[in-house]
Amino acid sequence: MKNINLISLGCAKNLVDSEILLGGLKKSNFNIVDNSKNADIVIVNTCGFLDSARDESVDVILEAGELRSKGEIKQLVVMGCFSERYDNDLKREIPEVDAFFGTSDHAKIISFLTGEEYVKSDPDYFRSLLTPKHYAYLKIAEGCDNGCSFCSIPLMRGLQISRSIEANVEEARRLGKQGVKEILVIGQDTTSYGWDLKPKATLHELMDELNKIDEIDWIRLHYAHPAHLHREMIVRFGKLEKLLPYIDMPIQHASTKLLKSMRRGLGKDGILKRIEALRNACPNIILRTSIIVGYPGETEEDFLELYDFIKKVRFDRLGVFTYSEEEGTFAEKQLIDNVPQQVKYDRMDKIMTIQQEISYENNQQLIGTTQKIIIDQHLDSNESIGRSFRDSPEVDNIFRIDGLHPVGEFINAKVISASEYEIICTKD
Numbered sequence: 001m002k003n004i005n006l007i008s009l010g011c012a013k014n015l016v017d018s019e020i021l022l023g024g025l026k027k028s029n030f031n032i033v034d035n036s037k038n039a040d041i042v043i044v045n046t047c048g049f050l051d052s053a054r055d056e057s058v059d060v061i062l063e064a065g066e067l068r069s070k071g072e073i074k075q076l077v078v079m080g081c082f083s084e085r086y087d088n089d090l091k092r093e094i095p096e097v098d099a100f101f102g103t104s105d106h107a108k109i110i111s112f113l114t115g116e117e118y119v120k121s122d123p124d125y126f127r128s129l130l131t132p133k134h135y136a137y138l139k140i141a142e143g144c145d146n147g148c149s150f151c152s153i154p155l156m157r158g159l160q161i162s163r164s165i166e167a168n169v170e171e172a173r174r175l176g177k178q179g180v181k182e183i184l185v186i187g188q189d190t191t192s193y194g195w196d197l198k199p200k201a202t203l204h205e206l207m208d209e210l211n212k213i214d215e216i217d218w219i220r221l222h223y224a225h226p227a228h229l230h231r232e233m234i235v236r237f238g239k240l241e242k243l244l245p246y247i248d249m250p251i252q253h254a255s256t257k258l259l260k261s262m263r264r265g266l267g268k269d270g271i272l273k274r275i276e277a278l279r280n281a282c283p284n285i286i287l288r289t290s291i292i293v294g295y296p297g298e299t300e301e302d303f304l305e306l307y308d309f310i311k312k313v314r315f316d317r318l319g320v321f322t323y324s325e326e327e328g329t330f331a332e333k334q335l336i337d338n339v340p341q342q343v344k345y346d347r348m349d350k351i352m353t354i355q356q357e358i359s360y361e362n363n364q365q366l367i368g369t370t371q372k373i374i375i376d377q378h379l380d381s382n383e384s385i386g387r388s389f390r391d392s393p394e395v396d397n398i399f400r401i402d403g404l405h406p407v408g409e410f411i412n413a414k415v416i417s418a419s420e421y422e423i424i425c426t427k428d
């Protein structure tokens, strides 16, 4: 039996691809190991979105390439967005790689490694989770129909292909039976879910069905495009018992001028209306967003508009990216990347500073309250790490609770102190 090490880089969508491939590999009698030094074969699932992710992908491939040229591993396979888009360049630059594949070439990779044709009609069936057993990502659609000016994802992942409601529900049910309690709904643009299906389906219909799955306790919505957020979906936040009052809704900017250039389909007032509607439907909803600073043509005035917007809206969670040109996008071809790098960094710091203050103030208000926490892991310091409904794994705040409580279980914990990103508790 051959040992395979799979290194998954990038976002949760890539992680799901890795999990599907791992499931197929296990079924094909490969042994999965977590270190490339013990492996016969290394697979790198690359990310090609943004310079930093591409650099990381190249570093990881080069490191594995060294093992391959020394004969310490027998095969090196590269897959994912970066490989799909730049395979010719990579072939030329890194000849140690045996084969390059795209994002959804699971069957082809297994056929390549086994030398036999691998045909599986439902690759999700064997999916092997890389997350802790109690939560899993549910990728409800692949690809994206939007042409946001700065984004190369549609060039790498293609147009949107939604999975049917039945397929998504079946997978969520299967995950629930395996012990998953929290489902994190992802896609490139989840609020556009189902437009491409025949007959059409909607995100709120899917949520209604997911809400009926007994084994699942929490459903969390990510990557909601504000322009496609339907009022029927908004009201679900106040109504569906398992749908957490949490939404990850990237707004990208707050200047209508820049939003128009970004081709986001919604200006500042439209975004504000969505936020108001969400808060009216569900007053305790947690809003997560992400923004880009230093987009071509962003003046000091545009930036101040964004800064004031962030101060006014007080998002609960916020990520900031500095703009970088993505090959083949509208912005790269038609606009000039004219904001100096240092100005981009300064703007990012200003936003992060205000966001830290907001986060600190919000967390201080939790002191003395009791929170329902799901336990994610244990620390050597005899503490457990967990999350409340306010926090998605990997990207949001953590709760530290004294004592080792069962991983994957819910406990009630009393908050005793809090900083910007960490909340300290004792079991209630």
Ligand code: SF4
Pocket (backbone or CB within 6 Å): 144, 145, 146, 147, 148, 151, 152, 153, 154, 188, 189, 225
């Ligand atoms: S919605 Fe826009 S930013 Fe998001 S993946 Fe699609 S094109 Fe990219």
